[in-house]
Amino acid sequence: MLYPEVLSDTINSFRKFPGVGEKTAERYALATMEFSDEDIETIIKNISECKKRLHKCSVCGHLTDKEICSICDDSGREENLICVVEDYKSVFMFEKTGTFRGKYHVLNGLISPIDGIYPEDINMSPLMNRIDANDKNAEIILALKPSIEGETTTLYIKKIFENKNIKVSRLSYGIPMGVDIDYLDSITLDRALLDRKEIS
Amino acid sequence: MLYPEVLSDTINSFRKFPGVGEKTAERYALATMEFSDEDIETIIKNISECKKRLHKCSVCGHLTDKEICSICDDSGREENLICVVEDYKSVFMFEKTGTFRGKYHVLNGLISPIDGIYPEDINMSPLMNRIDANDKNAEIILALKPSIEGETTTLYIKKIFENKNIKVSRLSYGIPMGVDIDYLDSITLDRALLDRKEIS
Structure with a gap:
């Protein structure tokens, strides 16, 4: 041995x-x-x-050692700007950029009917009560990965909040910063072309 | 935070x-x-x-959870073929090759007068009593790194066992396997040239 x-x-x-x-x-x-x-x-x-x-924050589902996580507890952040993410790792990623001043909602999963995961199986319903439709600036930003499950969940949430007259956006797709276009996959390049922005 | x-x-x-x-x-x-x-x-x-x-084997200085390590305890290994290494990590490296059938002696350090480390500060003296000069096949293989400290320790041990009429060898220096000669440093290349072997 x-x-x-x-x-x-x-x-x-x-x-x-x-x-x-x-x-x-x-x-x-x-x-x-x-x-x-x-x-x-x-x-x-x-x-x-x-x-x-550590356990899930009772408001947003993020990881915390308190009842409510430090982000939900921060009154300096915009209440009605909610970034929806798949898991707590995404929250840490966003927080490292240090630019987002809204709050988060952690789904702890994505809708995937093929795996038997439906909206009621993830942290979805609390999201409905978190945003105030009377606030004209209210916005839900979907930051889910570009996979079948991510797209399904994005479309589901979009549909719900559309009816409530709340703005729903998603992160832009395109060329990652610092990457050589020659090495990019064709789906990303196609998407970047489709989503091109006018230079102002 | x-x-x-x-x-x-x-x-x-x-x-x-x-x-x-x-x-x-x-x-x-x-x-x-x-x-x-x-x-x-x-x-x-x-x-x-x-x-x-884990502590040091009382015979060779290798890491063990028993009084004597499993290598020293293995009667199937040659008693009078001792490979001298700097630390227990080297023993694991040798054991992974699986070809060496002798025993080890772990110095747990190298002689370095500039740092105030002398032969008595490392696991040197037990080595003297481990090898039987009456055995004609007795051999000490020095497997220390090619640094000033390694060379100093190698020369010191060589001198001691020379007087006792025991064969002392060291690992060969040369080109590492699978490495392109174009990328080799000149000291290694010089050494490989100096230590060249006749093809038999």
Whole structure:
């Protein structure tokens, strides 16, 4: 046997993390040998508490360790500008850009009839009560991935809020910044052509 | 604040691991949210036990969870063929090739007078008693890195065992397998030329 049992077990534990192969897992396991006892205490405390203490915000469905997440709790943000995303990872991505000043709604899934996932199976209905149709500036921005499930969910939400006379938009599709057009796939290029904007 | 506190703490914990940046640490921390409670239990148990249960083999200095490591304990391996390495990571590397049938001696350091590290500061003296000079096939293979410290340690060991009439060899230097000669550094190429072997 190549490794002592406890080392081999630790390597297997690290392999559970996304994108971690044999070599990286070995590196992490051996790294624990060099950590101070306090560091190890902190690491295992954090790993064990992360899942225990985090849950979904009762308003928007984002990840939080409080009853209501810090974004929903922020009165400085526009109440009636709601960005609808698939999961909490998207919220972190948007927050890193630092430009969006509205709120989020995390669906925690996408409609996919083929997989038996219908609107009632995702965090959809609370969204209806979150936006005030009397506000003329009210807007729902759909930021879902361009897949069949993403498009289905986008169209579903569009239909609901259309009836309520609320503006519904989606993110623009097109050429990612800094990418060479020569290497782009033809669907993206086609879309970018279709959605071209007049230069003002 | 971008992350809930416990998530931010967990991300910081993962950043302690070698080669883990902000983005990877975030990915690992969020992955713990998807793990089962049993998986999390196992992971934290392993991380906490790895350093506690592993220590140096009393014979060779390699990492083990027993008194004597499984390699020293293996009577099928040649006693008088000892490969001297800097650390336990090298042992794992050699064991992965699966061809070496001797034993190891882990120095857990290299001689470096400039840093105040002398032969008595590393796991050197037990090596003297491990090899039987009456065995004509006795051999010490030095597998230390080609740096000033590695060379110093190599020469030191060579000198000691020369007096005891024991064969001392070192790994060959030369062109790594699969590498294009055009991209090789000139010191390696020079060495490969100097150490050229007659084709038999």
